[in-house]
Amino acid sequence: MDKKRIAIFASGSGSNAIKLIEHFDQSPNIDAVLLLTNNENAGVLAKTEEFIDQVVINNEGANDGSFLVDLMHEERIDYIVLAGYLRKIPSELIKSYPKHIINIHPALLPKYGGKGMYGMNVHKAVKENKELESGITIHLVDEVYDNGEILAQHKVKLSSDDSIDDIQKKVLAVEHEKFSKVVEKYILEA
Numbered sequence: 786m787d788k789k790r791i792a793i794f795a796s797g798s799g800s801n802a803i804k805l806i807e808h809f810d811q812s813p814n815i816d817a818v819l820l821l822t823n824n825e826n827a828g829v830l831a832k833t834e835e836f837i838d839q840v841v842i843n844n845e846g847a848n849d850g851s852f853l854v855d856l857m858h859e860e861r862i863d864y865i866v867l868a869g870y871l872r873k874i875p876s877e878l879i880k881s882y883p884k885h886i887i888n889i890h891p892a893l894l895p896k897y898g899g900k901g902m903y904g905m906n907v908h909k910a911v912k913e914n915k916e917l918e919s920g921i922t923i924h925l926v927d928e929v930y931d932n933g934e935i936l937a938q939h940k941v942k943l944s945s946d947d948s949i950d951d952i953q954k955k956v957l958a959v960e961h962e963k964f965s966k967v968v969e970k971y972i973l974e975a
């Protein structure tokens with residue numbers, strides 16, 4: 786069987802992208818072949834430049850479903866993995882990759898999801914609500930932010946003493962542990 790080819794979409798520092806690349810570098814069945822970002826200043830670019838082909842798009846490109854479909858098809862992409870990608874995936878790309886686009890969210894959806902709920906905004910809201918647990922959600926992507934079928938959730942215990950940064954660190958550690966394995970299991974069982 787040909788190895789499945791995945792594209793990673795990221796907008797930020799790229800710690801999850803690096804973990805995905807490292808994990809699939811050891812896989813006989815899956816290759817992470819493309820890193821796409823909408824942010825020319827994203828830290829993920831420097832972190833991954835020696836490991837994976839990169840594409841930098843602007844926000845117009847991020848909104849252009851037809852452009853993204855053509856690019857994914859030219860690169861023979863089978864699955865798209867969102868790792869801290871902050872733009873809405875256009876409906877045309879979702880329709881071209883039904884149940885083949887996977888996202889990680891740093892909270893226990895459906896709480897703390899939707900427009901504006903990304904990165905530290907999520908952990909700030911969790912802290913403000915004095916939550917004693919948070920976690921991660923890995924889900925399929927549909928036309929609505931953070932609304933798709935949930936593939937996995939993992940809880941993280943919090944303390945009232947935890948700062949917003951402490952919450953982010955605890956959640957990110959679980960993302961790094963779980964994301965690659967959930968993606969791999971989903972792809973291999975498809």
Ligand SMILES: Nc1nc2c(c(=O)[nH]1)N[C@@H](CN(C=O)c1ccc(C(=O)N[C@@H](CCC(=O)O)C(=O)O)cc1)CN2
Nearest residue numbers: 870871872873874890899900901903927928929930931
């Ligand atoms: N069609 C979909 N696209 C995306 C999804 C999705 O579920 N369906 N998930 C997001 C990832 N995400 C949460 O997991 C998320 C990312 C960003 C936003 C957001 O509010 N973005 C801002 C723009 C931020 C920026 O460009 O700096 C906005 O839309 O105004 C919410 C949720 C990825 N895409």
Ligand SMILES: NCC(=O)N[C@@H]1O[C@H](COP(=O)([O-])[O-])[C@@H](O)[C@H]1O
Nearest residue numbers: 797798799800801869890891903904
């Ligand atoms: N709603 C989407 C969202 O908030 N995604 C979150 O952005 C961070 C990216 O970190 P990274 O760039 O170090 O992987 C991660 O915590 C990820 O869950």
